[in-house]
Amino acid sequence: MRDVIAEASREPQACLHVPRPRRPNLLHCPSLADLEAEVGAIHARSTDAAGRRLRKDASVLLAGVASYPRGGMEYSYWKQSAVEWLQTEFGGRLRSVVEHIDEAHPHLHFYVVNPDGGNVKELHPGFRAAKGAQTPKEQRHAYNTAMRAFQDRFWEDVAGPSGLARLGPGRQRMSRAQWTRVKFGLPAQAALLQRAREITRGTGERDRQLRSFAEKTMLEAQALIKQLEAREARILELEARHGLGIQGVHPEEPEQS
Incomplete structure (x- = not known):
């Protein structure tokens, strides 16, 4: 989590792949520093199904990226629509959205947390769908189907109109x-x-x-x-x-x- 947030924040040691890094634009509060503190507090107070404290490697932050192609004419519309869509998709569990414009393609990073139980795998559409499948093959199929549907919804509401x-x-x-x-x-x-x-x-x-x-x-x-x-x-x-x-x-x- 520390590495993910450091890269998004453009901390010097975490963005060596960006020739001329610029500070991200915050599109949806809280700030990344506040997000990190919030996730740390959630991890500290949460327990697993057996009532034990969460492991250090528990999945407590759901992070994603939405990228826009070079040369597009509808970027402002796409950006606003993407933030609105994420709010609809994840509700109050969507915490932060930041914009990067210092790489080849402008893109948004978004972050989702689970303040109730800590672990965010239930909020991930692919993992949530795969959980009910029996065999590894069925799990892969359920995961892929759910993620295609996730991208279909994004296209219908954001990318297609853009x-x-x-x-x-x-x-x-x-x-x-x-x-x-x-x-x-x-x-x-x-x-x-x-x-x-x-x-x-x-x-x-x-x-x-x-x-x-x-x-x-x-x-x-x-x-x-x-x-x-x-x-x-x-x-x-x-x-x-x-x-x-x-x-x-x-x-x-x-x-x-």
Whole structure:
């Protein structure tokens, strides 16, 4: 925990990988120093299921990173939406969110604690899903499924409305031409999802009707995206079968959530 917070705080000995480190911007309180003190106090007073004091290596801090690609035009919208989404996802257990803008990609670090029981594994969607599985294979499957769903939710509420694709061309083995067609539709996707997101925040009968319309529109948009993905996969299959493949995108180029 000390090392994690030291790197996020840009303490000199902990950020040697950053050529010109800058102090992080605090987006959600408390400060990282206060967070460290809070987690230490939680660890000191918490016990395990058997009533014993928590081990020194107990998982008492859930930390994550949300990264934004270079050259994006919706960073401010993405940043605000990401903080709001984290607050919705983790509630009052979300303690701190800080912003780093001194590396190649601007990104947010977020931290979640469990003030009631100390151990945070129950707050991690992957570990929480794997806990109920019986065999190692089932645990891996449950973990991966839960984490994909976690990233799907992030894309639907944050990355998609910010004009980012759910997956990059490398993961989908797209040609440059295919990826260009996908990127061409991202601004329209962002506008649609932003509008739907604004509508779903309202209250009242009229707003309920609008939310219903927005949800229907989002489902239709998602269905259309799946159809396009299936069509692109078919094109890729035919290209490979007939030796017509186009040189793929360089790994550094993908834009994804």
